[in-house]
Amino acid sequence: MLPKIKTILYTSGMGAGSPHVFRYAMEMAKQHDAQIVAVSALETLSTFAQSLVDVHIPSDQQECLHSEAHTHAKQKLEQRITQLFEKEFTNDPQSKDRLREIRIEDGSPAKVILKVAEEIDADLIIMGSHRHTVIGDAMLGTTTHKVLHSSAKPVLVVRIPEGYHEEGF
Secondary structure, eight states, rough: OOOOOOOOEEEHHHHHOOOHHHHHHHHHHHHHHHHEEEEEEEEEHHHHHHHHHHHHHHHHHHHHHHHHHHHHHHOOOOOOOOHHHHHHHHGGGGGGGGEEEEEEEEEEEHHHHHHHHHHTOOOOEEEEOOOOOOOHHHHHOOOOHHHHHOSOOOOEEEOOTOOOOOTOO
């Protein structure tokens, strides 16, 4: 017997493929009468980027600018996720109750996804993947690859079609 799916973790950086992946999460939630927790990660500046900031912006101004930018980025991500959910719920108002929570967390995307999956005891992680080159994946790694190989939870990877773009995202 297959395990029950009651909590789905929908992961997104809110790129162009987000609506495509979200529709899979919604369909799975409907089929299993499950709740969705949406998560997106905000990465900190790389060492190189921080060094550029240090050179060009006085240290007393950095904290204020960082705080403002961080708050704005979180609000923008949450707004885009909410917009996506509302757009999809237009034709199915009963599904609106499936969204349990939107979480915008600080950290590397793979670490955030794995941490939140454990915290909410997700039964399934749903995430998108773009087409990558073998060399690019080997050198850089991908969030999807890291989650697939580190998660104790099942992961559904939705291939985002090449060139996929939806108006508004």
